Amino acid sequence: MTLRYALLALLTAQPMTGYDLAKAFHVSVGHVWHAPDSQIYPELKRMAADGVVEVESVTRGPSSTKLRYSITPAGSAAFSDWMAEPFEYPLERDPAHLRAAYFEWADPVAARAVLTKHIDHYSTLRAQWQGQLDAIRDRSHPTLRRRLETDQAHPAEAIVAFKEFTYEGFVERADHEIAWARRGLELVDRFAPAGVA
Ligand code: VNL
Numbered sequence: 381m382t383l384r385y386a387l388l389a390l391l392t393a394q395p396m397t398g399y400d401l402a403k404a405f406h407v408s409v410g411h412v413w414h415a416p417d418s419q420i421y422p423e424l425k426r427m428a429a430d431g432v433v434e435v436e437s438v439t440r441g442p443s444s445t446k447l448r449y450s451i452t453p454a455g456s457a458a459f460s461d462w463m464a465e466p467f468e469y470p471l472e473r474d475p476a477h478l479r480a481a482y483f484e485w486a487d488p489v490a491a492r493a494v495l496t497k498h499i500d501h502y503s504t505l506r507a508q509w510q511g512q513l514d515a516i517r518d519r520s521h522p523t524l525r526r527r528l529e530t531d532q533a534h535p536a537e538a539i540v541a542f543k544e545f546t547y548e549g550f551v552e553r554a555d556h557e558i559a560w561a562r563r564g565l566e567l568v569d570r571f572a573p574a575g576v577a
Contacts, residue, residue, distance in 0.1 A: 506554035
């Protein structure tokens with residue numbers, strides 16, 4: 381159900397076709413709430429059935445029509461109400477931390493590989509998150525730019541500040557995970573028997 385609100389969030393910026401919405405999703409709010417296209421399209425259908433979005437047919441080129449989705453007043457109200465809904469965190473499931481807890485059982489080479497993978501994973505995410513942060517800060521992100529043009533109800537400063545805040549938290553999280561894995565590499569070396577690669 382959270383996916384519905386991530387999609388509504390995008391539609392508060394502008395109406396979009398299903399295809400454009402899915403594309404915009406993956407380069408914006410999808411960094412915060414991942415979902416595959418296979419969930420996005422069916423959810424859009426349900427949203428239309430529930431009246432939180434309105435669908436109209438738009439012509440695209442000489443012979444093709446597409447469905448364009450816009451948020452309805454009921455959709456805006458639902459989005460706003462959702463902010464006050466209680467939510468649960470998913471229970472922890474971390475493949476690197478689980479292994480790290482038992483590295484005394486691991487070949488040091490395998491332990492280092494786990495930590496290196498962790499560093500690579502969070503380095504990739506960090507780059508993506510920093511990319512969003514930069515595009516939000518300089519207001520060049522296309523969704524945000526459109527949002528700043530269309531949203532008359534909220535201060536531009538707040539629109540930008542809350543999105544910066546979101547990705548700052550992610551970048552800090554990535555830095556923590558990378559620093560943790562580097563400490564782990566030292567720890568593995570400390571306990572590796574002399575002469576082990
Ligand atoms: C927006 C733009 C949201 C870029 C994002 O993530 C983002 C937006 C929450 O304007 O909705 O990365």
